[in-house]
Amino acid sequence: MAQNDTKKKDLIQLAAFLALIVLAGWLSANWFFRIDLTAEKRYTLAPITRDFLRNMESDVMVKVYLDGELNVGFQKLARATREALDEFRIISRGKFHYEFVDPMEDSEARQELEKMELKPVPVFESSADGRKIQSNVYPYALFNVDGYDLPVNLLENLPGLSGAENLNISMEGLEYKITDVIRRLISDEVPAIAFLEGQGQLDELDVFDISEALSYYYQVDRGSLTEDPYILDNYKALIIAKPSSQFSERDKFIVDQYIMRGGRVLWLVDAVQVTLDSLRTSTQTVGLATDLALNDQLFRYGVRINPELVQDVQAAMIPVNVSTPGEQPQLVPVPWMFNPLLNTNREHPVTRNINIVKGEFVSSIDTVGSPAGIQREVLLRTGRHSRRLPVPVFISLAMVNEQPDRAEFPHSYVPVAVSLSGEFPSVYANRPIPPGVNISPSEVRHQSEPTRMIVVADGDVIRNDVRMRHGGSPQPMPLGFDEVGNQNFGNKDFILNAIHYLADDEAGWPYAPATTSCGCWTVKN
Numbered sequence: 001m002a003q004n005d006t007k008k009k010d011l012i013q014l015a016a017f018l019a020l021i022v023l024a025g026w027l028s029a030n031w032f033f034r035i036d037l038t039a040e041k042r043y044t045l046a047p048i049t050r051d052f053l054r055n056m057e058s059d060v061m062v063k064v065y066l067d068g069e070l071n072v073g074f075q076k077l078a079r080a081t082r083e084a085l086d087e088f089r090i091i092s093r094g095k096f097h098y099e100f101v102d103p104m105e106d107s108e109a110r111q112e113l114e115k116m117e118l119k120p121v122p123v124f125e126s127s128a129d130g131r132k133i134q135s136n137v138y139p140y141a142l143f144n145v146d147g148y149d150l151p152v153n154l155l156e157n158l159p160g161l162s163g164a165e166n167l168n169i170s171m172e173g174l175e176y177k178i179t180d181v182i183r184r185l186i187s188d189e190v191p192a193i194a195f196l197e198g199q200g201q202l203d204e205l206d207v208f209d210i211s212e213a214l215s216y217y218y219q220v221d222r223g224s225l226t227e228d229p230y231i232l233d234n235y236k237a238l239i240i241a242k243p244s245s246q247f248s249e250r251d252k253f254i255v256d257q258y259i260m261r262g263g264r265v266l267w268l269v270d271a272v273q274v275t276l277d278s279l280r281t282s283t284q285t286v287g288l289a290t291d292l293a294l295n296d297q298l299f300r301y302g303v304r305i306n307p308e309l310v311q312d313v314q315a316a317m318i319p320v321n322v323s324t325p326g327e328q329p330q331l332v333p334v335p336w337m338f339n340p341l342l343n344t345n346r347e348h349p350v351t352r353n354i355n356i357v358k359g360e361f362v363s364s365i366d367t368v369g370s371p372a373g374i375q376r377e378v379l380l381r382t383g384r385h386s387r388r389l390p391v392p393v394f395i396s397l398a399m400v401n402e403q404p405d406r407a408e409f410p411h412s413y414v415p416v417a418v419s420l421s422g423e424f425p426s427v428y429a430n431r432p433i434p435p436g437v438n439i440s441p442s443e444v445r446h447q448s449e450p451t452r453m454i455v456v457a458d459g460d461v462i463r464n465d466v467r468m469r470h471g472g473s474p475q476p477m478p479l480g481f482d483e484v485g486n487q488n489f490g491n492k493d494f495i496l497n498a499i500h501y502l503a504d505d506e507a508g509w510p511y512a513p514a515t516t517s518c519g520c521w522t523v524k525n
Contacts, residue, residue, distance in 0.1 A: 048349060049179055053092040058145050058186055060088075060096050065109060065138040066154060068102030071125060073167045074137055080171040081141070081154060088178060103138045113138055116151050139170075143178075145185035152181050172353050190219050191236040191503055198224035198251065199292070200244030202463055207241055208476035209464040210495050218503065225251045229439045232258040236503035238265045242459025244273070246293040249434035256297060256427050260445035264452050264502035266495075269294065270459040271305045271363040272391055276318065276339075279397055287361070287393035298455060300427040302371045303418055305457045306364045308390045310414055312340035313404050314383035316358050317484040320400055333484045334400040342380040342416055344490065350419060350454070350497045351379050355490035358480065360460035364388055364414045374422035378415045379454065380494075385409035417456040419501075424448040454498050462495050 062085060066078045082100070089096035103109040103120075113119075120136035139155035154177065156170045193214065195207065204211065204222065214220050218236070225231060231254065232238055238258065247255075259265060274287035289307040298304065317333040340359045344351035357380055367376045387409045429446040433439060465477040477483070480491035 049175055050091055052179065052183075053088055053095075056092050056095050056182070056186075058095070060092075060182060060185075061144040062096065062098035063109075063142045063144075064098060064100045064154075065103050065113060065140045065142075067100040068104050069135070070137060071123060071135075073163060074123070074139070077139065077154060077167055077170055081174060084174040084178060104136070112142070113140065116140075116142075118151055118153075121155060121157075143181045143185060145182065148185050150181050150185055152177055176353065184217070190217075192219040192221060192234055193237045193239065193499060193503060194232065194235045195220070195222045195239045195241060196225070196243075196255075197222055199240075199247055202241045202459070205466055205474060205476060206463045208466075209479040210462055210492060213479075213492060213496060214499060217500070225254050227436050227438045229254050229257055229437050229443075232263060233261060236264065237499055238263060239268070239462075239499070240265060241268045241462050242270055243292055243294075244270075244290065246291060248293075248436075250436040252293065252297055253428055253434045253437055257439075257445060259301075259424060259451060259453065260426050260448040262449035262451045265454075266498055266502060267298070267453065267455040268459045268462050269298075269305055269455070269457065270361070271307045271457060272309050272361060272393065274309075274361050274393070274395060276360065279395070283398065284394070284396040287391060287395055289391045297427045299368055301424050301453065301455075302367055302369055302374050302376060302420055303455050304366045304368045305455070306366060306388075306390075308363055308388050309338060309393050309395075310340060310362050310364055310382055310411075310416070311337040311387050311389065311409070312382045313337065313385040313406065313409055314341045315339050316341055316482060316489075318400075319484055320397060336400060337404065338395065340382050340386070340416075341489070343383060343413065344494075345377065345379050345381075348377055348379055348419060350501045351490075351494065354493040354497065355480075355488065357461060357491050357494050358482065358489040359416060359458045360463075362416050362458040365416060365418055365455060365457040367415075367418060371422075371425065374420055374424065377419045378417070379419050380415075380417035380456070382411070382414040382416065384412050386411040386414050388414065416458060417454065417461075419452070419454050421450075421452040423450055424453075452502055454502065461491055 064078070064081055064085075066074065066081060070078060078100070082098075085096055085098045089098075101109045103113060118138065118140050120138050123135050123137050125133050125135070139153060141152050141154055143150050143152060154170060154174070156166050156173060195201065195211070211220050221235070227250070238255070240255075255265065269292065270290055272287040273290040274285060278285045287309055295304070313335075315335045315337045316339040318336040318339065319331040320334050321329045322332045323330040338361050340362060342357040342359050342362070344354055344357065346352055359380075362382075385404070385406045388411055424447075426444075426446045426448070428444065433441065433444060462479070464479040465481075465483070467475045467477055478488070478492070479495070480489040480493075481487075482489060
């Protein structure tokens with residue numbers, strides 16, 4: 001009897017042990033757990049990403065070529081990629097399927113990469129005897145949805161950053177790259193966005209790089225407004241990039257009514273008229289207020305751009321000639337406090353996980369009033385030591401020789417860009433319809449549908465530099481690339497995310513710079 005009880009007890013323990021193994025296997029296949037100890041939660045999926053994954057209908061096949069004999073840094077990137085795909089697979093309820101292959105051992109995989117023109121990245125390491133050893137790494141993944149393929153480079157390679165820094169940035173950006181490629185593969189239509197013209201905005205060359213990047217996702221048009229009040233209705237978002245002349249009441253009305261019908265706008269507005277180019281012909285200048293006739297409109301929506309310039313101890317460099325007159329020019333990089341390096345809001349989808357943004361002659365922005373139903377969040381702000389200079393502002397290149405006394409920079413984290421969302425009141429709610437607009441009073445809306453806009457108190461955030469070649473054509477530079485410091489700032493990612501956030505009906509966003517051609521909006525005055 002005792003022997004039977006012992007056997008029964010052993011069988012129960014064996015069954016319990018087997019049940020634990022089955023449970024552990026089920027948990028490993030259906031549950032993912034990772035602790036994110038970073039203060040800004042860089043490795044925690046955003047809620048919008050989780051919702052996107054839960055609502056996915058198509059299966060995603062992923063082939064990752066980051067495998068084989070890798071150094072420690074690329075092993076970390078491969079492990080982070082595997083963990084990210086595991087998390088995506090669990091949250092999407094098994095929609096993600098992936099495999100890792102070693103192109104150095106798999107000739108078929110190398111041929112696939114060659115067809116896609118994906119070249120290996122050379123990695124140089126020092127051996128024990130001091131010799132330099134080169135190996136090749138393929139930091140790519142191929143995504144397939146419903147028979148359509150799209151490759152992704154998992155490695156960020158920003159100039160001026162170390163290999164370790166680039167690998168860390170690459171690991172932090174995996175969520176956005178994976179989400180981006182899936183959105184592009186499952187998208188059935190190409191939405192349209194537009195750059196507004198007619199008020200002295202930046203021209204096509206000034207926004208060439210961001211236009212190419214945006215055209216990877218959107219039809220990108222340009223054009224001026226006409227008497228047609230519905231001319232903007234086919235566009236998901238409108239970009240107003242650094243206007244320099246006044247808006248007519250007709251044009252303000254058309255933009256206002258576009259917003260009332262749910263349109264989204266990215267405002268990039270300079271409140272002070274001054275450029276760095278003006279200091280190249282003269283060593284000093286004066287910054288004056290720019291009258292764009294937009295103050296009442298923006299105020300009505302809940303923000304005010306102040307007629308002042310902000311200086312910041314945390315600033316980008318500019319080249320200054322330190323040679324005496326008559327001698328060979330000698331350019332030396334020096335901090336220029338009118339080019340602040342703007343801190344980002346780590347909690348907002350537009351600025352989450354992007355680098356600091358470079359500004360140029362920026363103003364401050366305030367939220368005004370208490371409009372019901374409008375949510376306002378600061379996206380960009382200055383650093384710890386800033387000061388505000390009201391117009392007129394005297395500006396001289398000799399300022400680069402000043403040693404900043406931090407006691408003279410009493411302001412901290414001055415807002416420069418704000419996101420607004422909700423139902424906005426019309427600036428024309430109690431005003432007559434301006435002349436030149438073909439619309440009846442019954443069609444005029446006084447309150448908007450739920451919508452969004454972003455207001456930036458710096459028109460140059462979106463402008464790329466243009467290098468002039470001797471006897472050749474102008475060459476647009478990458479947006480956010482700083483030749484003086486040989487580094488990339490977050491301007492391009494900021495604008496891409498801003499448009500994705502505005503244009504997406506679910507307020508989600510893809511994230512990846514890209515290049516292709518843009519369309520042209522041909523409607524003119």
